[in-house]
Amino acid sequence: MTVDIGNAGRKTAVSPEEEKTLRHQAFRRLTGAAVAAAGLVFGASAMAQDADFPQKPIILVATGSIGGGADVQARLVASAIDRAGVINEPVAVVNRGSGGSQEGYQFVRARAGDPHYLLTVTNQFLTYPMVGDAGYDWKEFTPIANLVFDPVVVVVHESSDLQNLDDLVALAEKKGGSMTVGGGQIGTQDHMGYLTLEDATGIEARYVAFGGGAETHRNILGRQVDVAVGNPSDFIQSADAGKLRFIGVLDDERNASPALKDVPTASEQGYDASFVVWRGWVAPPGISDEERQALIGLFEAVVDDEEFKENYVDRFGMRPTLLVGDNLTSFINEQHGIYEEKLRSSGVIE
Structure with missing residues (x-):
C-alpha cells in the first residue's frame, strides 16, 4: 500500500474570544418558546436539573x-439538547x-475536571496514538455515550465509469497500483x-490522506482522486444532487436511508468487507460521577429526540446504538484491541 499525505488543511485555532462569541450565539438561540421550554421540560434521567450543573454553557467540541461527520453530528446534538430543555x-x-x-483531543484533555466540555469521538480516537505520538491516551478521558x-x-464522481466494486477492482488492476x-x-x-x-478485494491503490470528510468531499467532487471512502454524511449532499455516486457500502446489511x-x-457484491464507525462522546479527565451521570442524561434526551432521529439517524443510515458510562468504556477497550491488530496486520504499525 502506498500512502500520500494530501492537503491537510489549515488548523483553525479558536481563541477564547471566539469561543465567547460562540457562547453568546448559543444564548441567542434560547429565546421565546425555547426559553419557556427550558424552564418547563425535565428529563427522566440524572439530568433532572442538578442545581450545581451546568454552571455555564456546554461546549461541544467537533x-x-x-x-x-463530527461537525454534522455536533450541531444536530446541540439542537436536540436545546429542544429537550433539560x-x-x-x-x-x-x-x-x-x-x-x-x-481537538488535546484541547479537551487540557480541560481536566471541567464537565462543560464534551468531545466527539470515533474509531480514530483509539488509532491515532497507535500510529504516532498523538499527545494523549484514550484512557485519560471520561467516556460518556455512544x-x-x-x-x-x-x-465516485458522477462522470466516473465505475458502477460497482467489481469495476473498482478492474480499474485497480488496469492502473497497476496507481489508482487513487x-x-x-x-x-x-x-x-x-x-x-x-483492500483486504477483501485484493486491490493495490495509492491512498491519499486528507484532513477530514469535508476535504475528501471537495477532492472527489473536483476529481482529484479516482475513488473516495468515508461516511454517508461526508458526501450525501452532492450525491443527492447527482454529482457523486455511491458504489458500495461496507456493511453486512442493506442500508435503509433514502x-x-x-x-x-x-457482501452483496461478493466481498467480505464490513467496517462501521461508532460515534460517541467523551468528557475531560477528572470529572465527578455525578457530573458524568448528568452528561449521560443529556445524550439520553438526544436519542429520544424525533428531529435528531429524522435529520441524522434516518437520513444518513445510522444504526441507533446507545452505549453509556462503563458499558461504553468496555466497548472502547475491546475495539482498541481489534484496531491494533488490523493496523499491525496491514503493516501500518509494527
Whole structure:
C-alpha cells in the first residue's frame, strides 16, 4: 500500500474570544418558546436539573473540519439538547482540528475536571496514538455515550465509469497500483475502512490522506482522486444532487436511508468487507460521577429526540446504538484491541 499525505488543511485555532462569541450565539438561540421550554421540560434521567450543573454553557467540541461527520453530528446534538430543555444553559459547537482530530483531543484533555466540555469521538480516537505520538491516551478521558454506528461508503464522481466494486477492482488492476483512493488521515476510520476494502478485494491503490470528510468531499467532487471512502454524511449532499455516486457500502446489511437503500453492500457484491464507525462522546479527565451521570442524561434526551432521529439517524443510515458510562468504556477497550491488530496486520504499525 502506498500512502500520500494530501492537503491537510489549515488548523483553525479558536481563541477564547471566539469561543465567547460562540457562547453568546448559543444564548441567542434560547429565546421565546425555547426559553419557556427550558424552564418547563425535565428529563427522566440524572439530568433532572442538578442545581450545581451546568454552571455555564456546554461546549461541544467537533473534531475535523466544518461540514465533516463530527461537525454534522455536533450541531444536530446541540439542537436536540436545546429542544429537550433539560438544562438551563445554552449549548455551543466549537470546531478544533481542521488538519487533524488530535488538536481537538488535546484541547479537551487540557480541560481536566471541567464537565462543560464534551468531545466527539470515533474509531480514530483509539488509532491515532497507535500510529504516532498523538499527545494523549484514550484512557485519560471520561467516556460518556455512544449514539450510533455509521457505515463506511465507497463513492465516485458522477462522470466516473465505475458502477460497482467489481469495476473498482478492474480499474485497480488496469492502473497497476496507481489508482487513487481519498479518505481521512492515516489511522482514521476512513483509512481503516480502506484497509478493510483492500483486504477483501485484493486491490493495490495509492491512498491519499486528507484532513477530514469535508476535504475528501471537495477532492472527489473536483476529481482529484479516482475513488473516495468515508461516511454517508461526508458526501450525501452532492450525491443527492447527482454529482457523486455511491458504489458500495461496507456493511453486512442493506442500508435503509433514502440515499443508500439502492446501493448494494460489499457482501452483496461478493466481498467480505464490513467496517462501521461508532460515534460517541467523551468528557475531560477528572470529572465527578455525578457530573458524568448528568452528561449521560443529556445524550439520553438526544436519542429520544424525533428531529435528531429524522435529520441524522434516518437520513444518513445510522444504526441507533446507545452505549453509556462503563458499558461504553468496555466497548472502547475491546475495539482498541481489534484496531491494533488490523493496523499491525496491514503493516501500518509494527
